[in-house]
Amino acid sequence: MPCVAILFFAAMSLSANAQSCGPPIDPVIIAAARARKEGRKDEAIKILWDARKATEQSAPDSPKMALYLRNTAGLNGTDAVAALQRATDIDKRAFGPQNCAVAQDLYGLAFVYQPNQPSEAEQAYLRG
Numbered sequence: 001m002p003c004v005a006i007l008f009f010a011a012m013s014l015s016a017n018a019q020s021c022g023p024p025i026d027p028v029i030i031a032a033a034r035a036r037k038e039g040r041k042d043e044a045i046k047i048l049w050d051a052r053k054a055t056e057q058s059a060p061d062s063p064k065m066a067l068y069l070r071n072t073a074g075l076n077g078t079d080a081v082a083a084l085q086r087a088t089d090i091d092k093r094a095f096g097p098q099n100c101a102v103a104q105d106l107y108g109l110a111f112v113y114q115p116n117q118p119s120e121a122e123q124a125y126l127r128g
Contacts, residue, residue, distance in 0.1 A: 021100030026067060048072050066090035066101065070108055084109045 028051040035044035052068040059065055069087040074080035088105035095101055113120040 021104070026064070029067065029071065032071070045072075045075055049075065061090055061093070063091060063094045063101065066094070066105070070105055073108060074112070080112045081109065084112065 028047060032044040032047040035041075035047060048068060048071050052065075052072050055062065055065045055068055066087040069083045069090070072078065073083040073087075084105055088102055088109070091099060091101040091105055109120075
């Protein structure tokens with residue numbers, strides 16, 4: 001019986017995490033995705049970049065800032081690793097280390113590291 005209870009609570013925990021990491025309902029992300037889908041890549045980048053700058057001023061340690069860091073990492077000559085590490089730190093503080101937002105940040109880091117730093121990529125994958 002204890003094994004069944006543990007499995008039930010584990011399933012509930014996974015379900016709760018899955019619900020919090022569905023598609024973003026952020027209007028900025030939606031607008032940028034729409035612009036990108038319609039072939040307006042420069043406009044999509046500007047939408048994201050403007051949101052990142054505004055959020056940097058108003059809420060620099062918020063999960064929204066982490067979302068914009070993750071979506072602008074590497075754009076306009078920014079350091080993708082620094083942006084993704086900062087997003088990871090923000091998301092860990094906001095949601096805890098096991099949240100899927102943290103996993104998304106770490107996956108992004110692994111993707112950036114993969115071509116030239118495979119051991120760093122592996123570490124990021126394993127942490128996520």
